[in-house]
Amino acid sequence: xxxxxxxxxxxxxxxxxxxxxxxxxxxxxxxxxxxxxxxxxxxxxxxxxxxxxxxxxxxxxxxxxxxxxxxxxxxxxxxxxxxxxxxxxxxxxxxxxxxxxxxxxxxxxxxxxxxxxxxxxxxxxxxxxxxxxxxxxxxxxxxxxxxxxxxxxxxxxxxxxxxxxxxxxxxxxxxxxxxxxxxxxxxxxxxxxxxxxxxxxxxxxxxxxxxxxxxxxxxxxxxxxxxxxxxxxxxxxxxxxxxxxxxxxxxxxxxxxxxxxxxxxxxxxxxxxxxxxxxxxxxxxxxxxxxxxxxxxxxxxxxxxxxxxxxxxxxxxxxxxxxxxxxxxxxxxxxxxxxxxxxxxxxxxxxxxxxxxxxxxxxxxxxxxxxxxxxxxxxxxxxxxxxxxxxxxxxxxxxxxxxxxxxxxxxxxxxxxxxxxxxxxxxxxxxxxxxxxxxxxxxxxxxxxxxxxxxxxxxxxxxxxxxxxxxxxxxxxxxxxxxxxxxxxxxxxxxxxxxxxxxxxxxxxxxxxxxxxxxxxxxxxxxxxxxxxxxxxxxxxxxxxxxxxxxxxxxxxxxxxxxxxxxxxxxxxxxxxxxxxxxxxxxxxxxxxxxxxxxxxxxxxxxxxxxxxxxxxxxxxxxxxxxxxxxxxxxxxxxxxxxxxxxxxxxxxxxxxxxxxxxxxxxxxxxxx
RNA sequence: GCCACCAUGGCUUAGCGGUAUAGCACCUCAUUGGUAAUGAGGAGGUCGCGAGUUCAAUUCUCGCUGGUGGCUCCA
Numbered sequence: 001x002x003x004x005x006x007x008x009x010x011x012x013x014x015x016x017x018x019x020x021x022x023x024x025x026x027x028x029x030x031x032x033x034x035x036x037x038x039x040x041x042x043x044x045x046x047x048x049x050x051x052x053x054x055x056x057x058x059x060x061x062x063x064x065x066x067x068x069x070x071x072x073x074x075x076x077x078x079x080x081x082x083x084x085x086x087x088x089x090x091x092x093x094x095x096x097x098x099x100x101x102x103x104x105x106x107x108x109x110x111x112x113x114x115x116x117x118x119x120x121x122x123x124x125x126x127x128x129x130x131x132x133x134x135x136x137x138x139x140x141x142x143x144x145x146x147x148x149x150x151x152x153x154x155x156x157x158x159x160x161x162x163x164x165x166x167x168x169x170x171x172x173x174x175x176x177x178x179x180x181x182x183x184x185x186x187x188x189x190x191x192x193x194x195x196x197x198x199x200x201x202x203x204x205x206x207x208x209x210x211x212x213x214x215x216x217x218x219x220x221x222x223x224x225x226x227x228x229x230x231x232x233x234x235x236x237x238x239x240x241x242x243x244x245x246x247x248x249x250x251x252x253x254x255x256x257x258x259x260x261x262x263x264x265x266x267x268x269x270x271x272x273x274x275x276x277x278x279x280x281x282x283x284x285x286x287x288x289x290x291x292x293x294x295x296x297x298x299x300x301x302x303x304x305x306x307x308x309x310x311x312x313x314x315x316x317x318x319x320x321x322x323x324x325x326x327x328x329x330x331x332x333x334x335x336x337x338x339x340x341x342x343x344x345x346x347x348x349x350x351x352x353x354x355x356x357x358x359x360x361x362x363x364x365x366x367x368x369x370x371x372x373x374x375x376x377x378x379x380x381x382x383x384x385x386x387x388x389x390x391x392x393x394x395x396x397x398x399x400x401x402x403x404x405x406x407x408x409x410x411x412x413x414x415x416x417x418x419x420x421x422x423x424x425x426x427x428x429x430x431x432x433x434x435x436x437x438x439x440x441x442x443x444x445x446x447x448x449x450x451x452x453x454x455x456x457x458x459x460x461x462x463x464x465x466x467x468x469x470x471x472x473x474x475x476x477x478x479x480x481x482x483x484x485x486x487x488x489x490x491x492x493x494x495x496x497x498x499x500x501x502x503x504x505x506x507x508x509x510x511x512x513x514x515x516x517x518x519x520x521x522x523x524x525x526x527x528x529x530x531x532x533x534x535x536x537x538x539x540x541x542x543x544x545x546x547x548x549x550x551x552x553x554x555x556x557x558x559x560x561x562x563x564x565x566x567x568x569x570x571x572x573x574x575x576x577x578x579x580x581x582x583x584x585x586x587x588x589x590x591x592x593x594x595x596x597x598x599x600x601x602x603x604x605x606x607x608x609x610x611x612x613x614x615x616x617x618x619x620x621x622x623x624x625x626x627x628x629x630x631x632x633x634x635x636x637x638x639x640x641x642x643x644x645x646x647x648x649x650x651x652x653x654x655x656x657x658x659x660x661x662x663x664x665x666x667x668x669x670x671x672x673x
Numbered sequence: 674g675c676c677a678c679c680a681u682g683g684c685u686u687a688g689c690g691g692u693a694u695a696g697c698a699c700c701u702c703a704u705u706g707g708u709a710a711u712g713a714g715g716a717g718g719u720c721g722c723g724a725g726u727u728c729a730a731u732u733c734u735c736g737c738u739g740g741u742g743g744c745u746c747c748a
Contacts, residue, residue: 102743110677111677112677112678113677113678113742114678196742197677197741197742197743198676198677198678198742198743199676199677199678199742199743199744200675200676200677200742200743200744201676201743201744201745202675202676202744202745205744205745206745207674207675207744207745207746211675211676211744212676212744213676213677214676214743214744216742216743242740242741246684247684253739253740254739255721255738255739255740256738259738259739259740305748306748307748310748311747311748313746313747314746314747314748354748355748357748386747386748388746388747389674389675389745389746389747390674390739391674391675391676391743391744391745392674392744392745392746392747393740394740394741486748487748488748505747571708573705573706573707573708574705574706574707575705576705601704601705601706602706602710602711603704603705603706603707603710603711604706604707604708605706605707605708605709605710605711606706606709606710606711607708608708608709608710609709609710610698610709610710612709619708621707621708622707623706623707624707625707633707633708635708639708639709641708643707643708
């Protein structure tokens with residue numbers, strides 16, 4: 001007999017040799033939703049035989065751990081279906097991921113989304129067969145024999161397994177895969193599966209290696225949860241900033257202008273301006289100086305900074321000076337030669353700036369600086385250009401021209417900690433005001449084994465400690481990531497997820513020992529000696545483009561009143577109220593409200609329907625009653641109403657809501673019916 | 674950049690080897706209507722661009738541009 005501790009703390013006696021699954025069934029009953037067992041805290045298959053004392057717990061398919069196992073098993077099911085339909089296809093790897101699972105296949109050419117249906121059908125068919133999923137221990141030679149026709153699996157076996165060590169396979173029906181497990185005990189657990197998309201991936205993420213076909217899917221424990229997940233995905237798609245950007249007329253990208261180059265249309269520009277003004281207020285409060293610098297600079301400047309020619313791949317090509325061009329033409333220089341000269345950095349001209357720092361540095365060094373000038377904080381909504389790969393460009397979140405809410409702080413060694421903290425505070429103030437709580441923070445530290453870093457290691461220790469401290473002052477999850485520091489200093493990154501679960505880096509705070517060195521920056525200390533300042537780069541929101549894109553999704557286009565492109569739409573019921581409507585509109589404009597009047601001859605129902613798509617904070621309905629009482633009827637975004645409000649009262653309440661930057665419109669109390 | 678898919682008036686979309694649907698938006702007229710579509714009429718497209726096949730291409734083929742999903746990269 002063995003003693004098994006159950007989740008509620010009781011200890012039961014079982015015959016040795018009982019399986020984990022049998023105990024889970026004993027605890028949870030016959031109709032449980034567990035997919036595997038946790039034995040002494042380690043995830044195990046139900047088939048695991050227990051012959052000594054331990055604790056056992058069922059892992060529900062509704063838990064993070066449980067769904068992970070389901071996904072992994074579903075990946076196997078997918079591979080089984082694919083190999084049965086496409087015998088030449090070779091499964092490579094197929095893990096569970098955050099939002100589902102995928103499997104990469106070699107030799108599955110021309111597979112497209114339209115083929116998913118038949119594969120999914122096959123998966124359901126196999127699932128229904130109720131195959132037992134069986135774990136089998138194999139020796140290295142057995143494995144080599146079983147996977148001899150699959151070079152990818154062989155590569156894993158050769159690379160990952162220690163010499164002579166065996167591993168396990170999981171078998172279901174006539175199919176098996178190299179895997180450590182654990183897995184569900186039967187394919188029947190995998191009925192609620194959907195394949196979602198097809199794309200490609202490189203074997204082992206290496207673009208020099210084979211291109212594989214990757215199939216993505218999701219799986220859920222029950223029919224209901226699958227349905228819920230599917231509709232959540234549908235809902236998320238409606239929030240996509242690319243769709244809302246079009247619907248709400250916030251921005252436009254035109255192929256004649258260029259890929260990844262955002263045209264801010266009036267409504268979007270309004271949102272951006274409001275944000276920039278908001279940020280500017282805080283910059284002033286924190287002692288920043290705002291500056292303006294041009295969009296280009298001489299190549300020499302970027303030679304000094306190190307951007308040119310070393311980061312050519314991610315920059316627009318240089319603008320070659322006219323005289324230089326003419327000279328080269330006279331000399332019969334070919335395009336190939338010109339291109340080689342550019343690559344070598346051996347050319348004169350200008351560059352579209354990929355970063356603002358060199359310009360800001362030149363502002364710093366335009367005067368002799370003393371310790372009394374520090375910290376010097378130079379801020380700019382600075383537009384930069386980077387040559388992102390064409391396949392990477394997406395909406396507003398990945399673009400080729402963007403405006404950073406950039407600043408460079410020139411500080412003494414001793415000021416680093418406090419200034420980093422100041423940067424973090426700014427981020428927090430603004431994230432809080434916008435109700436953005438769903439972000440994570442990465443602290444990039446140096447890799448202790450590498451020598452690529454500039455600056456003395458004592459300095460690094462101090463700066464890294466400052467970053468840790470600053471991060472922990474935040475109310476959010478943060479992680480230390482050794483090896484993720486830039487070569488010139490440690491950094492703090494702010495990362496958010498978009499509606500489809502992709503992560504985007506927004507803000508960053510970076511300590512930099514390198515550029516002050518390269519530009520030979522100095523300040524005179526209290527000791528009368530010249531010292532080297534340290535720079536802090538910070539862009540709390542990254543870029544206005546990406547930030548607004550994320551913000552559109554965050555609010556699902558329903559901006560708080562202070563940010564709404566149009567705050568108020570005034571709708572008249574009939575011609576009789578047009579004059580009053582105009583008066584009210586004019587008064588609001590005078591008060592600085594962004595207001596639009598619809599005095600057309602559509603019915604009120606039609607006007608509401610038409611205006612709704614712009615998601616104004618409020619609509620005002622004006623009929624005879626309102627004209628008579630000098631009042632307005634307020635209609636909130638959700639349809640709730642507040643009628644007969646004196647116009648002046650409404651206006652002062654509205655101004656108050658806007659000035660307080662209230663995150664949610666609150667002029668109409670919620671109505672529960 | 675790589676792989677797959679996609680591209681029809683402002684938006685959503687039907688369709689096909691014989692130059693093309695429909696809805697909304699837009700314009701005109703009638704209607705003066707209380708909180709998610711009043712009715713009638715009208716205008717608007719060289720079917721992303723360029724080649725090729727064909728008697729004929731929006732429809733087939735190739736190239737380009739742009740988009741979508743991934744991969745890769747990101748000072």
